[in-house]
Amino acid sequence: MVQPEVSVARIRAALDDVLGWPEMARSPQLAQFLRYIVDARLDGREAAIKAYSIAVDVFGRPPDFDPQSDPIVRVQARRLRTLLDQYYEDGRMPHGVRIRLPVGRYVPEFEVLAEGEDAPALAAVPLLETPPPAAISPEPTNWRFRSGVLIGAFFASALAGLAYMIMVVGQPLPPGLDSPPPQEPQVTVVDFQNLAGDEGNAVAGDLALALVSDLGHFDDIETKYGVPEAPRAQSPQENPSSPDLYVLSGITRVVDDAVEYGAILTRSQDQSVQWSYAVSRPMAEASQPRAVDEVSRRMALVLGSPRGPLHQQARRWLALHPNFAAAATPYICRVALEVYHDSGRPADGMAARNCIAALPADEQIAPAALAASAALTMDMAPPEAVADQAENANRLTDAALAAAPISSFVWEQSGRVEEVEGDLAKARMAYSSAVQLNPASANALAALGRLLALGPDWQQGAQIAQTAITETPSPPAWYFAAPALNALRGRDYDQARKFGETLAQSDRTLGSVIVVTAALESGQTDVVSRYLPQVLDHQPFRAHGILPELGRRLSDSSLLASLAGGLERAGVPPKALTGPY
Numbered sequence: 001m002v003q004p005e006v007s008v009a010r011i012r013a014a015l016d017d018v019l020g021w022p023e024m025a026r027s028p029q030l031a032q033f034l035r036y037i038v039d040a041r042l043d044g045r046e047a048a049i050k051a052y053s054i055a056v057d058v059f060g061r062p063p064d065f066d067p068q069s070d071p072i073v074r075v076q077a078r079r080l081r082t083l084l085d086q087y088y089e090d091g092r093m094p095h096g097v098r099i100r101l102p103v104g105r106y107v108p109e110f111e112v113l114a115e116g117e118d119a120p121a122l123a124a125v126p127l128l129e130t131p132p133p134a135a136i137s138p139e140p141t142n143w144r145f146r147s148g149v150l151i152g153a154f155f156a157s158a159l160a161g162l163a164y165m166i167m168v169v170g171q172p173l174p175p176g177l178d179s180p181p182p183q184e185p186q187v188t189v190v191d192f193q194n195l196a197g198d199e200g201n202a203v204a205g206d207l208a209l210a211l212v213s214d215l216g217h218f219d220d221i222e223t224k225y226g227v228p229e230a231p232r233a234q235s236p237q238e239n240p241s242s243p244d245l246y247v248l249s250g251i252t253r254v255v256d257d258a259v260e261y262g263a264i265l266t267r268s269q270d271q272s273v274q275w276s277y278a279v280s281r282p283m284a285e286a287s288q289p290r291a292v293d294e295v296s297r298r299m300a301l302v303l304g305s306p307r308g309p310l311h312q313q314a315r316r317w318l319a320l321h322p323n324f325a326a327a328a329t330p331y332i333c334r335v336a337l338e339v340y341h342d343s344g345r346p347a348d349g350m351a352a353r354n355c356i357a358a359l360p361a362d363e364q365i366a367p368a369a370l371a372a373s374a375a376l377t378m379d380m381a382p383p384e385a386v387a388d389q390a391e392n393a394n395r396l397t398d399a400a401l402a403a404a405p406i407s408s409f410v411w412e413q414s415g416r417v418e419e420v421e422g423d424l425a426k427a428r429m430a431y432s433s434a435v436q437l438n439p440a441s442a443n444a445l446a447a448l449g450r451l452l453a454l455g456p457d458w459q460q461g462a463q464i465a466q467t468a469i470t471e472t473p474s475p476p477a478w479y480f481a482a483p484a485l486n487a488l489r490g491r492d493y494d495q496a497r498k499f500g501e502t503l504a505q506s507d508r509t510l511g512s513v514i515v516v517t518a519a520l521e522s523g524q525t526d527v528v529s530r531y532l533p534q535v536l537d538h539q540p541f542r543a544h545g546i547l548p549e550l551g552r553r554l555s556d557s558s559l560l561a562s563l564a565g566g567l568e569r570a571g572v573p574p575k576a577l578t579g580p581y
Helices: 004-020 028-042 051-057 072-089 147-169 197-215 289-303 309-320 330-343 346-357 367-379 383-403 408-421 424-437 442-453 458-470 477-489 493-504 508-521 525-537 539-544 546-553 557-569 574-578
Strands: 097-100 109-112 186-189 193-195 222-225 245-254 258-267 272-282
Touching: 004 028, 004 097, 004 109, 028 051, 028 072, 028 197, 051 072, 072 097, 072 197, 186 197, 197 222, 197 245, 197 289, 258 289, 272 289, 272 309, 289 309, 309 330, 330 346, 330 367, 330 477, 346 367, 367 383, 367 408, 383 408, 383 539, 408 424, 408 442, 424 442, 442 458, 442 477, 458 477, 477 493, 477 508, 477 557, 493 508, 493 525, 508 525, 508 546, 508 557, 525 539, 539 546, 546 557, 546 574, 557 574
Parallel strands: 186 222, 186 245, 193 245
Antiparallel strands: 097 109, 245 258, 258 272
């Protein structure tokens, strides 16, 4: 039994050691965060350790702070966990105390070893008391990487590549495949070089940690913080099964009374630059937490996008290998799903379904695969079978959410299921959850923006959708639902027609109707003649009637009435408007 006063003294000494660690000292806000929660725990004020009090007392948020709309505490807590894991992974435990910040909580836990006991990790124990050691699995983390274990990381990566080659490359490739599918990209984020003087000391380190946190929300990217692996002069052809390794680095510098953030993404295998980015903020804003978080989020919107630089290798491989399901992996199936979402082509949807069906049984029931299967089930269901398929799709999403309740991707797919089923309230909740869990998910933002644009909150949806369109690479056609509908509301018929034509490439239900209505209002009869047959031949309209089908998606009655009037003036038979035809 460790005496209380001894334990408290050792915990405070351990806290001082962590706060004196150079990596922690470079991020004064995280240091203040850690001291605040440890002091509160030791003083018996656990009830005060809440997101609100941390935001107000540590991060200077105003008294009307809303934890649901401002993720500052959640983001900073994740960054603090990363630093603490990194600190103890280097073997530091001089006072026999380890400070933990459990996932989902802000109350710290302490592991207190008996005097003279060696430092292997023990189970988390109540404050001031150390029971006999118990076997426990180490806490999982996505970012176990430090310069002190660079050689070990190098060989671990090599062994992983070797194992993959034995499983995939060592087997004869299926017909039509000349190389195995790319693996999930791995990104090492290194501290940005500070060229901004004293003003940039905290900013440079905080930005790297913020990027690790933001990219960590994407479960199809492996993100690490630390020192990159040693460059290897090796072409992809020499070892096609090696995972794509990337290094994200950058600088901060002062330019005309503003701090400029520059980032560069380099592919480790050939040292080629895959992406670069620069943005500046006024000096007065640069040291504020919101500034760093916003810069990080904007970078993550591009890097985490399914169409971003980290997934280009996989997309190119898919385009060259139409029978990719023969070499299915969870990652390549995920990329195939996103290709289908972008194109809306049934053939792409079937390819994604076949890919998931070809996975080993245990991988088919992983949360992401279950959620993807549910979304594909609803997206590809014939109009007359949507109601019947909804039960199966909801069963899949329920299982996925039970297994991965904080996965933004799973919530996004759940929203797609609810939207196709016609439960717009549940779809909005699911999409909102996806955005809250990953504010840098362009697809989640675009889906929420589209859904809001279909209802009375369209102005809010317009801003969200615009972020997804302007700040991510190659926005797909379905992103343009909100601007098309909002241009129609604003009677900017030329813009509505242009956006509608883009939207119709993947969403004929909305896109073709918007084009016909906008073209009619602007007197473009040739455009009406081209798109009206698409409206009348659209199978969901034929099965349910045009207005009933539109009514399943549109909750804005005035917009629905406007579309109905336009279609009627364009010559659509009344029977086709109101029922099957």
